[in-house]
Amino acid sequence: MKKLTSVLLALLITPISYAGGNPEHVSFPKDYQSKFTQYDTRNRVNGKQVAVLYANETALNSASGSKLADGSKIVMEVYKTKLGEDGKPITDDNGLFVKAKFAAIAVMEKRSNWDASFNSKQRAGDWRFAIYKTDGTVKDNKLDCASCHTPMPDSDFLFSYSSLIEFVK
Numbered sequence: 001m002k003k004l005t006s007v008l009l010a011l012l013i014t015p016i017s018y019a020g021g022n023p024e025h026v027s028f029p030k031d032y033q034s035k036f037t038q039y040d041t042r043n044r045v046n047g048k049q050v051a052v053l054y055a056n057e058t059a060l061n062s063a064s065g066s067k068l069a070d071g072s073k074i075v076m077e078v079y080k081t082k083l084g085e086d087g088k089p090i091t092d093d094n095g096l097f098v099k100a101k102f103a104a105i106a107v108m109e110k111r112s113n114w115d116a117s118f119n120s121k122q123r124a125g126d127w128r129f130a131i132y133k134t135d136g137t138v139k140d141n142k143l144d145c146a147s148c149h150t151p152m153p154d155s156d157f158l159f160s161y162s163s164l165i166e167f168v169k
């Protein structure tokens, strides 16, 4: 009974505690630094962070057409930036913000066979989302991941699709 209660409690609490993404389905790819390939580093659009982007082999191998293959995984390391006296990020010679603290790891995974009970609003096409702390545990957040990625079907719902295509050329 105690076990049942804790399971029920977990079910009740879980969706609220990490809101954005579905870490119960999109697991943390713990070996991404050795198994995935880094394809881009960029200043984030929010003007406050740096993103280091990695793709798994399935994604790399299929990055030639208009869509990545089933089984593709993309990882985005998010770094805070060093700020200058004006409060703006300091840039290096290449115009990239200088990295400070490693803040989070965002994951996107593409599958055509997601559990049917999955709310399609939490999906962008066949992509699902999750965000982790740098130690690989779930990061609480209030982001609606799919909302920003959904309007981009032409780049397979990725902001960095053209970088990936360029990288494998």
Ligand code: HEC
Pocket: 020, 021, 043, 044, 045, 046, 051, 053, 074, 075, 076, 106, 107, 108, 129, 130, 131, 141, 143, 144, 145, 146, 147, 148, 149, 157, 158, 159, 160, 161
């Ligand atoms: C406010 C809009 C917005 C929300 C919400 C959002 N993203 Fe993104 N995401 C972006 C942008 C913009 C980029 C490209 C990098 C950049 O410039 O920030 C990106 C890039 C990514 C990437 C790298 C692949 C790509 O699209 O280039 C991953 C992985 C990712 N996001 C995961 C997530 C996850 C997981 C969540 C929810 C926890 C999330 N995103 C929520 C805007 C958003």
